[in-house]
Amino acid sequence: MQFRDDRYGNKISLLGYGCMRFTKKGMNIDMDKAEKEIIHAVELGVNYFDTAYSYGGSEAALGKILENNDLRDKVNIATKLPQYLVKSSGSIDRFFNEELSRLRTDHIDYYLMHMLTDVAAWNKLKKLGIEDWIAEKKASRQIRNIGFSFHGNSYMFLEILDAYDWDFCQIQYNYLDEDTQGGRTGLMAAAAKGIPVIVMEPLRGGKLVDMMPADAKALITKEGRGRTAAELAFRWLYDQPQVTCVLSGMNSLEMIDENCRVASEAEAGCMGELERNLISSITNAINGSVRVPCTGCGYCMPCPQGVDIPTVFSCYNHMFIENKGSGRAEYMQMMAFRKSLQGAGRCISCGACVKRCPQSIDIPAELRKADRALLPWYMRITMGVMRLFRFW
Template sequence: MQYRYDKHADPVSVLAYGCMRFAKKNGKIDIDKAEAEVMEAVKGGINYFDTAYIYSGSEDALGVIFERNHCREQIYIADKLPHYLIKSKAGLEKTFQEQLKRLRTTYIDYYLMHMLTDLKTWEKLKGLGIEEWIQEKLEKGQIRNIGFSYHGSTEKFCELVDAYPWDFCMIQYNYLDEHSQAGRRGLMYASEKGLPVMIMEPLRGGKLVNLLPEKAKEKIALHPSGRSAAEWALRWLFDQPQVTTVLSGMNSIEMIKENLKVASDARPGSFSQADQAFIEDIKREINSSMKVGCTGCGYCMPCPKGVDIPMAFSSYNLIYSESRTAARKGYMQCTIMRHTPTSASLCVECGKCEIHCPQGIEIRKELKCAARELETVKYRVFRRIIQLLKLW
């Protein structure tokens, strides 16, 4: 196992364990299976385990596993505050104590604001006294590192990086999201600010393996390296020194062993020009099934009405390259689950975006198409609920 380092020079395994997708049995996490897999990962050198308050049963499962095996001091636990459910400072403390109880621990190594969306949301949390609360927890050692996870545009991500002296951050990043979400520009920005960057969705929830176009699958199968689709995606990430660790939701011993092997020898700079060219070829095969030729460059931004144009097109394309369910879920996360909505339907057809688009995309027309596909009845109902509850 290779290790990279956090702000305090503590070693973090380049491969991390994402604990959202533990296998279930009779509606509950199969604790014996999860334990065998987690301990295989620990044996292989993985020391970073990521969970969240809203991952049903995950915190408790990790607590049981690490307590049984007496290895709490060998590993790091990353957990997340569901700030969108918090209404007061007392609520902060109650939730945190519940997490400690579930995890059977007295401290959390890496604590994140879960899906922090924008500066307005952070300002709202500051109004609840979160900065003082964080400082208290850091001083007591109950939180060792404070950070945030993020879905959304590069610009808003960079603003959040500058909003507080964070210890680390987490972004969705993979070769298909190189120029969407926080993207490479966000990765570089955070790294230049001295922030370790943890990567989620390196395989797009498995989509860069199971839902690749047939031509892409054929090219990978015929490549002389013998690398699997997952290995290509992981090596692309491990090649970048700005990446601190890569979360993988591994749910079989075979998958763990395969990923451990890749993590043991995929060093920064080892990805050749030919390898990069091959990834670009695979991206072209994926993009050929997309509806809008948006590269995520962001020249169309900012929209006067707040529409996140690159994100809308990215989600719209996902409907055709992956699945409607994944596309609509991601779109919901990045538009209505934030303080200021960024939905495609907010477009008033002013046309300012089209003047700057280097791809010559008919943005106004395509945004209408995207809104029709993405903003379903369920989406509109959920948007209304959020507005009424003022969760964000």
């Protein structure tokens, strides 16, 4: 495992463990599986574990696993203040103390203001005394580093970057998002200020691996070096010395092994001209197929009308990345065999999801398009018949 320095010279593993996508057993996290995976990752050198207050069960699972295996002092915990839920100065402490309890620790190594999208959200926190609160927590060593995670455009990222003396930041960054979100502009601006950058969504919610169109997959096969789509995406990031750590939501031992291998081999400057050209070709192929740039993060949920927004967009994109039949079949299954109707047709354009979307997608408009494409008239009839004879 390679390591890069944080702002104060502490070593962070080049690969970080994103804890939002632990495998579920029923409605709960599969603790036995998650424990084996976390232990294995630590053994291979991963020392940065990212979670958040709003990742259902994630903080508690991580805290229990670290405590039970005496791993707390071997890793860095990163978690996040749900600033979008903060209504008063008192609630800041309440959320923080709850997180300490869930994580079974007396300090947070890297604490983030979660999902800042504009400087107005930071200014709201300032009015509630967040700067004095941060100073107090850092003085007591309950927080070691303070940062923010960002979803928005590059211009707004620069405003937030300059609004406080941050220790680090976290951005969505991958070769599809080089010129969107914080993007390369944000990455370079943070590096110029000496602020470490943690990267999330390196595979863009799986779109740079499992959901690639056939012509993009063919380009990787033709390349002939035996590198996987995931390896190419990670190498593109590790090639850039301004990237401090790349988070991956790993949920299999095989995935951990491969990702750790790449993080041990790929150094800054590792990309050659052939690889750069290959990634450029892959980007063009993907951009020609994807209809909605949804990463499946789930920040838009829950929908007041019960629409399963990420799944709708996943099915919709599958129509064009794979084929219409596979996307429609997946959507039909979702619509016909669930107890509650969770299709795009239930959207009433209330706009609640738009305010929370990190990608700034016009979700109601895209849901209308998806509904028309996924359910032509003859499939609507079939779906109605299937629901008529459901057995719940």
